Amino acid sequence: MPFDTFLALLTFAFVASMTPGPNNVMLLSSGVNFGVARTVPHMAGITLGFSLMIGLVGLGVAGLFTAWPPARAVLTWVSVAYLLWLAWKIARSAPPSGAVAAGARPLTFPQAAGFQWVNPKGWTAALTANALYAPGSDLPSVALVVAAFAAVSVLSVTVWTVLGRGLRAFLQDRRRLRVFNIVMALTLVASLYPVLFG
Numbered sequence: 001m002p003f004d005t006f007l008a009l010l011t012f013a014f015v016a017s018m019t020p021g022p023n024n025v026m027l028l029s030s031g032v033n034f035g036v037a038r039t040v041p042h043m044a045g046i047t048l049g050f051s052l053m054i055g056l057v058g059l060g061v062a063g064l065f066t067a068w069p070p071a072r073a074v075l076t077w078v079s080v081a082y083l084l085w086l087a088w089k090i091a092r093s094a095p096p097s098g099a100v101a102a103g104a105r106p107l108t109f110p111q112a113a114g115f116q117w118v119n120p121k122g123w124t125a126a127l128t129a130n131a132l133y134a135p136g137s138d139l140p141s142v143a144l145v146v147a148a149f150a151a152v153s154v155l156s157v158t159v160w161t162v163l164g165r166g167l168r169a170f171l172q173d174r175r176r177l178r179v180f181n182i183v184m185a186l187t188l189v190a191s192l193y194p195v196l197f198g
Contacts, residue, residue, distance in 0.1 A: 001133070001140075001141060001144050005133065006144065006148070008133075009129070009132075009133045009144065009145065009148045010148050010151075010152065012128075012129060012132070012133075013129065013148045013149045013151075013152040013153075014152050014156075016121075016125040016128075016129070016149075017125075017149065017152045017153055017155075017156040018152075018155075018156050018159070020187065020191070021119075021121035021122075021191055022083055022086075022115075022119050022120070022121060022122075022188055022191050023046050023050075023115075023116075023119060023121070023122070023157075023160075024156065024160045025090075025184050025187050025188045025191070026042070026086065026090070026107065026188070027039065027042065027043065027046070027157055027160040027161045027164065028160050028161070028163060028164040028167075028184065029090050029164060029180075029181065029184045030042055030106045030107070030161065030164060031160065031161040031162065031163065031164020031165040031166075031167070031168070032164040032165070032167050032168050032171055032177070032180065032181075033104065033106070033164075033177075033181075034104075034105070034106045035165055035168065036161050036162060036165050038105075038106050039106050039161045039164075041106070041107070041108050041109040041112070042106045042107040042108070042109070042111075042112045042161075043112075043157040043158065043161055044109055044112075045107065045108070045109040045110065045111065045112025045113040045114075045115070046112050046113075046115075046116065046153060046157050047150060047153040047154055047157055048109075048113060048150075049112060049113025049114065049115070049116040049117075050116045050119075050122055050126075050149060050153060051146050051149060051150040051153070052113070052116075053116045053117060053122065053126055054125075054126040054129065054130065054145060054146055054149050055142055055143070055145075055146045057123075057126040057127060057130055058126075058129075058130040058134050058137055058141075058142035058145055058146070059137060059139075059142055060137060075118065075123070076120070078118050079118040079119065079120050079192075080192055082115070082118045083118075083120075083188055083189070083191070083192055084189065084192075086115075086188060087185040087186070087188040087189045088185065090181055090184050090185040090188060091181055091182050091184075091185035091186075092181070120191070120192070121191065125149075129145050129148075129149065130142065130145060133145050167180070
C-alpha cells in the first residue's frame with residue numbers, strides 16, 4: 001500500500017473511531033460512572049474486539065450477507081435490541097459513589113469485544129475500510145487496515161474514557177448525573193437512526 005494511501009486510511013480510521021457512536025458514548029458514560037481504571041477491560045475489549053472483527057470482515061466474513069441476505073436483517077434487529085438494552089442500563093446508572101453499592105459495573109472485556117459484532121457503526125466502518133483499502137482481501141492489505149484501526153482505537157478509547165472521568169467531579173451532583181446518563185442513553189438510541197431509517 002502506498003504511503004499516501006496509508007495516510008488516507010489512518011485519517012479514515014481516526015474519523016471513524018473518534019466521532020460519537022455507541023462505543024464512545026458508552027466509554028464516556030463508563031468514565032463518568034466508574035472511572036478509568038475500572039473501564040480498562042471495556043476499553044481493551046473494544047480495541048481488540050474491533051480489530052478482530054475488521055480483520056475477519058476483510059478476509060471474507062461479510063460474504064455471509066451475500067450468501068444469506070436475511071443475515072443482514074437479523075444482525076440489524078439484534079443490534080437494535082442490544083443497543084436499546086444498553087441505553088436503558090446507562091439511563092439507570094447510579095452515581096459514582098453508589099455505583100458499586102448498587103451492583104452496577106462497567107462492561108467486561110468479553111462483553112465489549114462481543115458488542116463489536118452488533119455495533120452498527122462498527123460494521124459500517126469495517127465494511128467501508130476493507131472495501132476502500134483492502135479491496136482484494138489479501139492478507140497484507142487487511143493487516144494494514146487492522147493495524148491502522150487498532151492504533152487509532154487505543155487513542156480513541158482513552159480520550160473518551162478520560163473525558164468521562166474529567167466530567168466526574170461536575171457530575172457528583174445526583175441530578176446532574178441523572179440528566180447526563182439520560183442524555184447519553186438518548187444519544188445511544190439516536191445512533192440507531194441511520195440503521196433503521198438510512
